[in-house]
Amino acid sequence: MNLTKPLAAAVTCCLLVAGPALAADVDFVKEIKPIIERTCLKCHGPEKPKGGLRLDTYEGLMKGAKSGKIVVPGKADESRLYEVLTLEKDDPDRMPNEGESLNKLEQELIKDWINQGMKWPDKLVLTPPAGTNKPTEAPVDPGLPISDAEKAAVAKVQKLEALAMRLAQNTNLLRIDFSLQGKNVKDDDLAALKDIPNLVELNLGGTTTSDAGVAHVKPLTNLTRLQLHRTKITDAGLENLKGLQKLSSLNLYGTEITDKGLESLKELKNLKKLYVWQSKVTADGAKKLQEAVPGLVIEMGYEAKPAEQPKAEEKKDEKKEEKKEEKK
DSSP: OOOOOHHHHHHHHHHHOOOOOOOOOOIIIIHHHHHHHTHHHHSSSSSSSSGGGSSSSSHHHOOOOBBBBOOOTOOOGGHHHHHTSSSSOOOOTTTSSSOOOOHHHHHHHHHHHTTOOOOTTTOOOOOOOOOTOOHHHHHHHOOOOOOOHHHHHHHHHHTTOOOEEEESSSSSOOEEEEEGGGOOOGGGGGGGGGOTTTTEEETTTTSSSHHHHHHHGOOTTTOOOOEETTOOOOOGGGGGTTTTTTEEEOOOSSOOOOOOHGGOOOOOHHHHOOTTSSSBBBHHHHHHHHSSSSOOEEEEOSSOOOOOOHHHHHHHHHHHHHHHHHHH
16 A cells, blocks of 8 residues: 555645744844844933833833834834834934944844744843943043023923933033924924034934924034934025034935035035935936035935836827827
């Protein structure tokens, strides 16, 4: 009696029932903990966590940020944490927002860990590796003395639930981030910024800021980094940036800015990085600005494909139709 075919059929049936092989169980301590400690805790540790998000404890991870939950156990594709860790390097929402992105293996480990239910040893608290927060050899700019007017202005900004934090412990220089407030940010809310001379990094990305709001940025001559991506700013609004001679990075991604608006940036000789993808800036406009500002790198994203030309047969049909019209 030949049992080969029945045996093969049984094996095939078992494989079909079992389905695709599952990913091996992720070891949190060995595989996930080092990734979070190395890439996340500088901004999301216990001291002044950015956006209110703490990733050093399981409770902090599950609580999420001020903007809401960032993980859905068992569903990596619906988890904001996995999304921002896998964005392209030039995406302003990419995390970590400084340094190298996670490699493919690390991204897959995070994905599998979330899909497997996000196991985290009870009461385990993560800490950044030794030396992560060591001061750099270059001296830190202490910034300007803090006036009473600046204290009051920062307090107003914090009441709006914007993030306001020092760039380092031994400096008065500030970074202010309105991006988590989105549509709740009004142009008038930015009026207090004029009284914060220590403000060097400002993020208005994803808010409803218009040209009227950007006018409040005009006095901030110490700004080095400005993010206006996905706002309502137009070419006219860029006129307010002409005096920001220390500006080195400007993000205009996803705005209505055109080549005409870039004319306002030609005097910003310290500008090193400009993001204009998904705007109305053309390659010719970008080239002209680069010629005016040596060393400027302009990120335009993927170039749009040229409009598809009509096929030869379609052109013939069009000519026939034209002749018919002429006879009439």
